[in-house]
Amino acid sequence: MALVPMRHLLDGAAEGEYAVGAYNVNNMEQIQAIMAAAKETQSPVIIQASRGALKYSNFTYLKHLMLAAVEENPDIPVAMHLDHGNSLETCKEAISLGFTSVMIDGSLKEDSKTPTTFEENLEVTLSVIEYARPLGVTVEAELGTLGGIEDGVGSGKVNLTDPDQAVEFVEKTKVDALAVAIGTSHGAYKFKDEPKLALDLVKEINRRIPNTALVMHGSSSVPQDLVAKVNKYGGNMPNAKGVPMSAIQSVIPHGVRKVNIDTDGRMAITAAIRKVFMETPEKFDPREYLGPARTALTELVARKMRDLGTAGHAGDFEQKSLADMIEFYREKGLL
Numbered sequence: 001m002a003l004v005p006m007r008h009l010l011d012g013a014a015e016g017e018y019a020v021g022a023y024n025v026n027n028m029e030q031i032q033a034i035m036a037a038a039k040e041t042q043s044p045v046i047i048q049a050s051r052g053a054l055k056y057s058n059f060t061y062l063k064h065l066m067l068a069a070v071e072e073n074p075d076i077p078v079a080m081h082l083d084h085g086n087s088l089e090t091c092k093e094a095i096s097l098g099f100t101s102v103m104i105d106g107s108l109k110e111d112s113k114t115p116t117t118f119e120e121n122l123e124v125t126l127s128v129i130e131y132a133r134p135l136g137v138t139v140e141a142e143l144g145t146l147g148g149i150e151d152g153v154g155s156g157k158v159n160l161t162d163p164d165q166a167v168e169f170v171e172k173t174k175v176d177a178l179a180v181a182i183g184t185s186h187g188a189y190k191f192k193d194e195p196k197l198a199l200d201l202v203k204e205i206n207r208r209i210p211n212t213a214l215v216m217h218g219s220s221s222v223p224q225d226l227v228a229k230v231n232k233y234g235g236n237m238p239n240a241k242g243v244p245m246s247a248i249q250s251v252i253p254h255g256v257r258k259v260n261i262d263t264d265g266r267m268a269i270t271a272a273i274r275k276v277f278m279e280t281p282e283k284f285d286p287r288e289y290l291g292p293a294r295t296a297l298t299e300l301v302a303r304k305m306r307d308l309g310t311a312g313h314a315g316d317f318e319q320k321s322l323a324d325m326i327e328f329y330r331e332k333g334l335l
Helices: 006-016 030-043 051-059 059-072 088-096 120-133 163-173 199-208 223-230 244-256 264-281 288-309 322-331
Strands: 020-023 045-050 080-083 101-104 139-141 177-181 212-217 254-263
Touching: 006 020, 006 080, 006 139, 006 177, 006 212, 006 254, 006 264, 006 322, 020 030, 020 101, 020 177, 020 288, 030 045, 030 059, 030 139, 030 264, 045 051, 045 059, 045 199, 059 101, 059 199, 059 223, 080 139, 088 101, 088 120, 101 120, 101 163, 120 139, 120 163, 139 163, 163 199, 177 199, 199 212, 212 244, 223 264, 244 254, 244 264, 254 264, 264 288
Parallel strands: 020 045, 020 254, 045 080, 080 101, 101 139, 139 177, 177 212, 212 254
Antiparallel strands: none
């Protein structure tokens, strides 16, 4: 199956009442690991790249790595998604390279740090939808802000999503997916004490806009076994805490259709590499530490796919192109 629009995967998740994991990538090994997990579990998958990842690996290199993943796995539905796009121009660039989905993070200004007003968010989101929708490209937006800063993105402050604003925002934009702020944060240090999440907020927003796919950002669980492994082999991650998978699972029946996972993958890779370096310091061939890192990430992502309910659903999808989505939007009166 070729690349598919993310909206196609989100609609399938809504029908099957599960969530699709969106996994951030920077290099070949990460993409290979995620696709190996998708193949093992027969899961649809969203591969996403942040602006930081695109700067690190170069737009074109990452594009072709993603296309290789699709070519190697013709039975797996894959959406290629831009994470935290900061402007219309950034989204245009991703679309020109074949991304089938983009996120415009209008909750922050172009510096990706300063919160915007509701009106500013609405304006930039509409500009992206007006450009992307006639091309069949899925658009995700964000309302409210997360805590923490990762990959240069984040105000460092939590501003919970207002349900009234969510209704108005979706009515005016008809956005495909809405990322909501419920107290999660970017990075590995999401909570000082016990996790405090406004899970009832998800339920209320879903009650008011039941046909809009909701997205959870900052949703890595920061598994304590990985924290211990990183620290055992020379790392320093004291008091790292994430979002319990049980909390994520509790809101999947309430419209959460996309769950972003980045930090957990970084930790799995780091723990595996540190282990090789500490136990066999004589090794210097990158394949001897990137190989175990790739295996560790595959195991982590496969576990996430099962936990999110995605496993076994790869065969549910018919092939849909961007041209098919243009017709879909036209039939729905969204063009």
